[in-house]
Amino acid sequence: MNNTLTNLALLILRVSVSGIMILAHGLSKLQNPDQFTEGLASKGYPAPAVLAYMSISAETLFPLLIILGLFTRVSAVIAAGNMVVAGFVHHIMISGDTFNAYERALLYLIVFICIAIAGAGEWTVIRLFGAKS
DSSP: OOOOHHHHHHHHHHHHHHHHHIIIIIHHHHHOOHEEEEEHHHTTOOOOHHHHHHHHHTHHHHHHHHHHTTTTHHHHHHHHHHHHHHIIIIIIIIIOOOOOHHHHHHHHHHHHHHHHOOOOOSHHHHTTTTTOO
């Protein structure tokens, strides 16, 4: 695959998946963190406020950094870690959910792992302004 297509694919992947994560999961938690914290507490999570704000960051701040192509690999690892907790700990171990309930977390996990491996590509905010990333 030529370099332009690779960069285009990475840009589309970064922006679409991270944008969907923010819009579908992060913003609602950010707008009402107390409700999310209470939900974690009711499930028996230790330090629910700390975990809530870690999860909110992993679903808003770090995907935003991925979109911008800033600290992309580290941000993707953090977002992937959050999906491990969401998918395996919350949905499987604690809630005992069926596959339909945790498949999105697994898909996000796979995509964030791929972004962590591949990096941001060349089309990032830093590169837009002429700096080498």
